[in-house]
Amino acid sequence: PLVEAYARDEFAKLNNDSDPWFIRVFDLIGRVYTNGGKQDEAAKIFETTAAIRNARGMTLTDEDLSAMLWHSDTMLRMQRLNDGYQIILPLARIGQNHLASLADLDKDGDLFDPFASRRQTFLKQHYALIFERLVYYLSTIPEAELTQESRETTFTALQHAQGAKVQQAVSRLALRKRAPNVETARLLRERQDTENELERLQIELERLRLFEDRPDDDGDIRTVERRIRGAQDDAAELGTQLAASARDFTLEVSTAPLTIEQVQKTLEPGQVVLTYMNSAELNLVFGWAITRDKFRFTRLPLRPTELDDQVKQLRSSLGSNAVLRGAELLDDARDSAAGGFNTEAAHALYQALVAPFADVISAGDTLLIQADGPIASLPYALLLTEPADASRNADALRAMQWLVKSHPTVTLPSLNYLQIAAEQRAEGATMDGPFIGFGNPALEGGAAEVVEVPGFEDGLAIPDAVKRLEPLPNTERELQAMAATLGAERSTITTGNRATEYNVRNTDFTGASVVIFATHGLLSGEISGLPEPALVFTPPWIWSTRNDDGLLLMSELRQMKLDANWVIFSACNTAGGSGDGQGGLSGLASAALYAGAERLLVSHWAVRDDATADLTTAMMQILMDDPTVSGSAALQRAMLLLMTEKDSYASPDAWAAFVVVGGR
Numbered sequence: 041p042l043v044e045a046y047a048r049d050e051f052a053k054l055n056n057d058s059d060p061w062f063i064r065v066f067d068l069i070g071r072v073y074t075n076g077g078k079q080d081e082a083a084k085i086f087e088t089t090a091a092i093r094n095a096r097g098m099t100l101t102d103e104d105l106s107a108m109l110w111h112s113d114t115m116l117r118m119q120r121l122n123d124g125y126q127i128i129l130p131l132a133r134i135g136q137n138h139l140a141s142l143a144d145l146d147k148d149g150d151l152f153d154p155f156a157s158r159r160q161t162f163l164k165q166h167y168a169l170i171f172e173r174l175v176y177y178l179s180t181i182p183e184a185e186l187t188q189e190s191r192e193t194t195f196t197a198l199q200h201a202q203g204a205k206v207q208q209a210v211s212r213l214a215l216r217k218r219a220p221n222v223e224t225a226r227l228l229r230e231r232q233d234t235e236n237e238l239e240r241l242q243i244e245l246e247r248l249r250l251f252e253d254r255p256d257d258d259g260d261i262r263t264v265e266r267r268i269r270g271a272q273d274d275a276a277e278l279g280t281q282l283a284a285s286a287r288d289f290t291l292e293v294s295t296a297p298l299t300i301e302q303v304q305k306t307l308e309p310g311q312v313v314l315t316y317m318n319s320a321e322l323n324l325v326f327g328w329a330i331t332r333d334k335f336r337f338t339r340l341p342l343r344p345t346e347l348d349d350q351v352k353q354l355r356s357s358l359g360s361n362a363v364l365r366g367a368e369l370l371d372d373a374r375d376s377a378a379g380g381f382n383t384e385a386a387h388a389l390y391q392a393l394v395a396p397f398a399d400v401i402s403a404g405d406t407l408l409i410q411a412d413g414p415i416a417s418l419p420y421a422l423l424l425t426e427p428a429d430a431s432r433n434a435d436a437l438r439a440m441q442w443l444v445k446s447h448p449t450v451t452l453p454s455l456n457y458l459q460i461a462a463e464q465r466a467e468g469a470t471m472d473g474p475f476i477g478f479g480n481p482a483l484e485g486g487a488a489e490v491v492e493v494p495g496f497e498d499g500l501a502i503p504d505a506v507k508r509l510e511p512l513p514n515t516e517r518e519l520q521a522m523a524a525t526l527g528a529e530r531s532t533i534t535t536g537n538r539a540t541e542y543n544v545r546n547t548d549f550t551g552a553s554v555v556i557f558a559t560h561g562l563l564s565g566e567i568s569g570l571p572e573p574a575l576v577f578t579p580p581w582i583w584s585t586r587n588d589d590g591l592l593l594m595s596e597l598r599q600m601k602l603d604a605n606w607v608i609f610s611a612c613n614t615a616g617g618s619g620d621g622q623g624g625l626s627g628l629a630s631a632a633l634y635a636g637a638e639r640l641l642v643s644h645w646a647v648r649d650d651a652t653a654d655l656t657t658a659m660m661q662i663l664m665d666d667p668t669v670s671g672s673a674a675l676q677r678a679m680l681l682l683m684t685e686k687d688s689y690a691s692p693d694a695w696a697a698f699v700v701v702g703g704r
Contacts, residue, residue, distance in 0.1 A: 224286040350389055387428065477534070559576050574593045576611075672700045
């Protein structure tokens with residue numbers, strides 16, 4: 041008490057530019073009180089320090105977070121939930137204000153910050169523990185007693201806690217789409233590309249400085265520094281041009297959370313948003329459901345570890361001996377688990393993730409699903425709405441009550457994508473543009489394990505390593521069938537020796553109705569040294585170059601102009617993450633959205649060559665026959681059609697891998 045009295049007396053003498061160390065003294069006093077069992081005194085201390093930080097716009101260091109979260113958790117263990125809530129709420133406001141301040145940095149078109157993306161990712165992780173605890177405290181209140189403000193608080197906290205990478209890609213795309221004219225949109229894209237390049241160069245510079253003991257590093261460092269200065273000059277010039285091109289247009293890339301009302305206004309009748317928070321720290325999973333006129337928030341009946349285990353069990357029970365479009369094709373022994381598809385996990389996941397919102401969801405509703413973590417790797421089409429015994433029998437599999445029978449599904453890259461989707465509906469979709477297809481790259485096959493073969497040298501793929509992937513002859517059939525369906529000329533298809541990375545990167549995709557890449561999809565590391573997800577094309581015969589090494593990397597895809605109505609990655613694992621912990625869709629899918637794609641069709645696992653060709657062709661045929669059908673409904677119908685076509689297609693490993701990203 042004497043130390044507290046002295047600290048308060050000293051603090052009262054300070055002006056508004058107070059020394060943060062005095063506030064940390066109070067935090068330590070709060071810990072002392074907590075250790076001494078004086079929780080009431082500790083609560084008052086922590087409430088005071090949180091209020092001071094919030095009022096003065098102070099941010100939280102790791103030490104601050106540790107002290108205050110520690111006290112909040114003490115309140116939680118003692119079931120003093122209201123006291124814990126009073127500690128966390130002002131901390132959450134500090135986090136919100138700090139994250140909002142980052143967006144303010146982008147409002148000036150002349151201000152260019154290559155570190156903004158990394159800083160926002162770091163700060164989201166920094167404050168995530170606060171937002172998760174805030175949601176927990178509010179989940180202890182019966183839903184009937186939740187105020188509208190409390191509902192909004194949970195929804196805002198959810199968005200602040202979610203990954204930043206995909207959200208940033210969507211926000212940049214949204215800004216370009218809102219541009220008042222074509223020239224402004226072009227300049228914005230150049231500015232964003234320059235920002236990406238500056239970020240990449242800064243990472244390269246940091247790497248070189250970390251290992252600057254090599255003889256050639258000094259020259260490399262000077263080269264990168266020179267390129268950074270050049271990119272900064274380009275950024276400044278683009279800022280000047282943008283200011284002249286769109287004087288009344290805000291250049292801010294908005295990543296502000298949406299309100300419940302804003303989400304509801306984007307929805308059509310019969311659409312339900314399902315979104316989730318997976319808190320490993322609290323060992324809890326939370327869920328939200330939103331329709332045009334309803335909102336539900338609840339704690340879900342499973343733990344993150346259980347969720348992760350069930351998703352892994354479900355995915356591991358999917359298998360095929362057929363040729364696959366990914367590195368997994370090299371394991372000819374790959375097969376389903378001994379008992380076949382894991383129906384128990386499929387129904388348990390439905391009960392945990394969808395059934396709690398049964399009073400909000402009606403039969404036939406389209407489910408718009410947005411999630412991070414294990415849920416992001418789960419295509420909802422294969423969930424079972426009713427229990428079923430495991431079986432390999434085709435008729436038994438067809439008779440099971442798959443979720444795809446009752447609901448089309450759309451995967452949302454982020455919640456802020458809903459506003460883009462609403463604008464796309466207003467503009468209307470068309471299938472009148474050209475069809476462009478790349479596939480059946482010239483490959484030789486025969487590798488026992490590509491991952492064990494040296495795959496990269498000096499940052500480029502080694503042609504021999506790429507050639508050892510298996511040929512995919514069905515991709516040519518797929519492209520020809522789709523071209524016939526869409527009425528496209530044969531010249532729109534590029535296969536074999538001409539299906540090179542160079543030709544892909546030099547193709548004009550502007551205005552295309554459908555762009556399809558029917559090839560192998562690789563996750564980072566699937567070829568030794570592969571640093572990020574990639575699509576496979578015909579490798580060069582002798583040596584690789586920066587523009588043509590047989591692999592179109594995620595970062596290279598992001599640099600392309602991919603302004604198409606549909607982009608189909610008819611390949612393996614194209615819904616996967618970027619390999620840096622940013623979660624699902626942060627890989628090739630995120631890159632394609634940033635590059636301008638309006639709608640995507642991507643896969644969650646190593647897809648079968650034969651079934652994939654039939655599924656994508658059937659989906660496009662449905663869209664051509666009835667332009668009013670949504671992409672999700674077209675995929676739903678194609679899946680139901682495929683599972684009845686052949687006995688070997690009855691299992692979900694044949695029809696359930698693909699999801700629609702974006703659109704409706």
